[in-house]
Amino acid sequence: MYQKTGYLSEEELNEIFPDKERIEEGPVAIIECVQLIPCNPCQDACPRTAILPFEKMTDSPVIDHSKCNGCSICMAYCPGLAIYILDYHYTDTTSLIKIPYEMLPLPEKDDEVDLYDRSGKVVGKGKVIKVQSFKNNPKTYIVWVEIPKALYKTARNIKVVNNEG
Numbered sequence: 001m002y003q004k005t006g007y008l009s010e011e012e013l014n015e016i017f018p019d020k021e022r023i024e025e026g027p028v029a030i031i032e033c034v035q036l037i038p039c040n041p042c043q044d045a046c047p048r049t050a051i052l053p054f055e056k057m058t059d060s061p062v063i064d065h066s067k068c069n070g071c072s073i074c075m076a077y078c079p080g081l082a083i084y085i086l087d088y089h090y091t092d093t094t095s096l097i098k099i100p101y102e103m104l105p106l107p108e109k110d111d112e113v114d115l116y117d118r119s120g121k122v123v124g125k126g127k128v129i130k131v132q133s134f135k136n137n138p139k140t141y142i143v144w145v146e147i148p149k150a151l152y153k154t155a156r157n158i159k160v161v162n163n164e165g
């Protein structure tokens with residue numbers, strides 16, 4: 001399905017998504033990297049060895065979600081924008097996602113954003129909490145977005161409301 005549409009189907013997503021018990025425990029990385037490409041900086045970057053050693057350079061990364069604390073370091077090293085962080089219990093009613101972002105203009109703190117699912121459909125609205133940069137990867141920013149809790153598995157991309165750029 002991914003090869004045809006360019007995004008993961010619900011069944012494919014279920015195969016790589018942390019289980020609800022782990023999501024309830026705290027921030028965790030979700031790695032949507034299913035193309036067999038020669039790439040592994042995420043594995044080298046993880047200080048908790050949560051991303052398991054690759055047998056071949058072209059393996060898809062496999063993450064042990066029980067070891068991951070959602071620190072975001074792997075995101076800063078991923079050239080494919082394939083990793084994001086989910087903090088399910090941001091507030092009683094909202095979750096937080098930290099997504100890699102390379103579009104300009106950059107969103108700003110407190111911006112209202114449209115939330116998109118993996119297919120490009122608008123599914124709701126969110127709010128930018130922070131825009132973070134990394135020294136080792138100056139082109140990629142990490143945007144923290146507060147989202148309705150119900151969209152914790154659905155919201156994956158954003159666009160600033162009324163931003164024609």
Ligand code: SF4
Pocket residue numbers: 028029045046047048049050051063067068069070071072073074075
């Ligand atoms: S978020 Fe941190 S702990 Fe989790 S896989 Fe990435 S680098 Fe490792």
Ligand code: SF4
Pocket residue numbers: 031033039040041042043060061077078079080081082083
């Ligand atoms: S760094 Fe990113 S693109 Fe490369 S293997 Fe890891 S998740 Fe995939």
